[in-house]
Amino acid sequence: MKAESILSGRGHPKIADEHLARLAYIYVRQSSQKQVMQNKESQVNQYMLVERAEQLGWKGERIRVIDTDLGLSGKESASRNGFQELVAEVSLGHVGIVFGYEVSRLARNNSDWYHLLDLAAVFNTLIADHDGVYDPRLYNDRLLLGLKGTMSEAELHLLKMRMEEGRMRQIERGELRQGLPTGLVRLPNHQVVKDPDDQVRHTIELVFRKFEEQGSCRKVLDYLRKNKVSLPRQQTYGPHLSEIVWKPASQAAILSILHNPAYAGAFVFGKTYRDPRRMKPGRKDTGVVRRPVEDWQHVRQGIYPAYITWEQFLKNQEQLHQNTVRFDQASPKAGGPCRRGHALLQGLVICGDCGYHMMVAYTPFPRYSCREMGRRLDVQACKSISASITDPLVVEQFLAAIQPAQLDALEALLAEQQSERNGLVKNWEERLKRARYEARLAEHQYQAVDPENRLVAAELENRWEEKLRHLQETQEDYDRFVRTPAISVIPLELHEQLRTLSASLPELWHKDKITVEEKKELLRSLISHVILTRKPANSIEIKIVWVSGHYTVVEGHPQIYRTSDLHDLPLMTERIHELWKAKKTDREIATLLSQEGFQSPRSLQVNPATVQRLRLQNNWKNQATKAVPRILLPDLDIDQLDQTPQTKTDAKPA
Numbered sequence: 001m002k003a004e005s006i007l008s009g010r011g012h013p014k015i016a017d018e019h020l021a022r023l024a025y026i027y028v029r030q031s032s033q034k035q036v037m038q039n040k041e042s043q044v045n046q047y048m049l050v051e052r053a054e055q056l057g058w059k060g061e062r063i064r065v066i067d068t069d070l071g072l073s074g075k076e077s078a079s080r081n082g083f084q085e086l087v088a089e090v091s092l093g094h095v096g097i098v099f100g101y102e103v104s105r106l107a108r109n110n111s112d113w114y115h116l117l118d119l120a121a122v123f124n125t126l127i128a129d130h131d132g133v134y135d136p137r138l139y140n141d142r143l144l145l146g147l148k149g150t151m152s153e154a155e156l157h158l159l160k161m162r163m164e165e166g167r168m169r170q171i172e173r174g175e176l177r178q179g180l181p182t183g184l185v186r187l188p189n190h191q192v193v194k195d196p197d198d199q200v201r202h203t204i205e206l207v208f209r210k211f212e213e214q215g216s217c218r219k220v221l222d223y224l225r226k227n228k229v230s231l232p233r234q235q236t237y238g239p240h241l242s243e244i245v246w247k248p249a250s251q252a253a254i255l256s257i258l259h260n261p262a263y264a265g266a267f268v269f270g271k272t273y274r275d276p277r278r279m280k281p282g283r284k285d286t287g288v289v290r291r292p293v294e295d296w297q298h299v300r301q302g303i304y305p306a307y308i309t310w311e312q313f314l315k316n317q318e319q320l321h322q323n324t325v326r327f328d329q330a331s332p333k334a335g336g337p338c339r340r341g342h343a344l345l346q347g348l349v350i351c352g353d354c355g356y357h358m359m360v361a362y363t364p365f366p367r368y369s370c371r372e373m374g375r376r377l378d379v380q381a382c383k384s385i386s387a388s389i390t391d392p393l394v395v396e397q398f399l400a401a402i403q404p405a406q407l408d409a410l411e412a413l414l415a416e417q418q419s420e421r422n423g424l425v426k427n428w429e430e431r432l433k434r435a436r437y438e439a440r441l442a443e444h445q446y447q448a449v450d451p452e453n454r455l456v457a458a459e460l461e462n463r464w465e466e467k468l469r470h471l472q473e474t475q476e477d478y479d480r481f482v483r484t485p486a487i488s489v490i491p492l493e494l495h496e497q498l499r500t501l502s503a504s505l506p507e508l509w510h511k512d513k514i515t516v517e518e519k520k521e522l523l524r525s526l527i528s529h530v531i532l533t534r535k536p537a538n539s540i541e542i543k544i545v546w547v548s549g550h551y552t553v554v555e556g557h558p559q560i561y562r563t564s565d566l567h568d569l570p571l572m573t574e575r576i577h578e579l580w581k582a583k584k585t586d587r588e589i590a591t592l593l594s595q596e597g598f599q600s601p602r603s604l605q606v607n608p609a610t611v612q613r614l615r616l617q618n619n620w621k622n623q624a625t626k627a628v629p630r631i632l633l634p635d636l637d638i639d640q641l642d643q644t645p646q647t648k649t650d651a652k653p654a
Contacts, residue, residue: 022096074108265306270297352533
């Protein structure tokens, strides 16, 4: 047996008895399922490596074939269980030789390839392909294997580049065959038409029409469910592949229709990109990030038959963005859909202390509450303000703003701001052009210098790198400026409607001839957001920010329930002391204080009970109250008393 193995080992000078005593692994792989089904000869050539292993001295029972990676790309090893098994066996010292028809079968990237070579060198494992047998411990063999791995990786890059260039040409012409949504059909001659089924077309048109009317995906869903309207969905998998299946309406199905630009007749490519930082090992579908509409790479309109116009599609996307339920600082303009609640500023109110949107609570009356800081940091909520204080003041300012003169001034201001923004855009474009010119000039100067003159070449190279950094910073700043929200402009149709309604709208508003949803829509046409800031306990600053960016500040006064919350309590106490010294009674003091603008809790005037309480707290007693118990005062209202401890009346004269 020993003599037979020695004779077999002499078939190749690099194969020793140590290698023959271990296993021989044959690794079989093809890049795609299409190749597995059609390129049968490649599989035959790879399986024939078993015969070559036998010719080099390995017995059939000592040969293992790994073909579990058929149909998988070799650009990464995360999903290739067969390759991971091979690496594990090599690291355990069980493998004497690894056969691959060519290096590209084993790996298409240098990280996996060199990792396998390092393990093979440590554990004395040979590598073999259709050209020969290599020992990774030998310098020349390792150099040749490294070159083959590099060429394999470069080959994959060239293949991808050629395929990508051809694909991009198709994309630029709008001819790339993409999956079509339900309602669009591709004919055998590659022409795209609307679905010939009338019910399919009419149902999709109904979804777009109701969203334009209602302005909310949830309201469209309620309408479809109420009327038992099912949505057509083209199956992309399963036994009913490519068939139209009618399913109950769902929010996800409605959103997929509203978000798809193909219904607007547009061919779009580059709506998403893959972020490696968000990818999870072993899950190919992770790490996908959606780009905003303005960042889509390629948009060609008029490629498909349209259900809606492109302008309507963009309007729908903006409405969906405004309907964002989750309010955060990354989306400060998202006001949410207009709901039926009586809080007119729902979705527009921002806390003046923390900057987060304030939520609406009906317990039992409408209130704007800021709970975001409490939810995020487990701290006390910022504030809770009654809508009955803020809404009338904001409505009053809005009705004043829709007067013709105010509308004309607003239009002039918006036009001025738009002109100013256009000037800034032009300035940024000129700065970007200058930065590009300076970078090209620095490059030309560096390319023109004699490489032997290293002192000058090094300085010019530093200047070139500096100009490139400046160009990159300028480009990033320009992109950031372009992404800033553009100046809001009141549509001409809405402008004329407001001008027409300016005379009759206040009466219609106060007589509830307009629904709550319509009132909210009208407010949002001119108001961007409202910032609420509590000043003293009985004062709220209401800053109304208009769509022009300017703001109006009004002050609201909520009800005070405790004497200690009065912002002018020290001044009122001092005034009571002065009037008490002047021998005034509690009723006279209360009347004078009310005339001077002071007030009691739960009242717009000063009550004698409040005067008596503050006077007795400071031990300012007088003869008039000697024999009169406090509970018998005619002006005393028990409901107006706060939680301050009461002082007993002294029987002795002051």
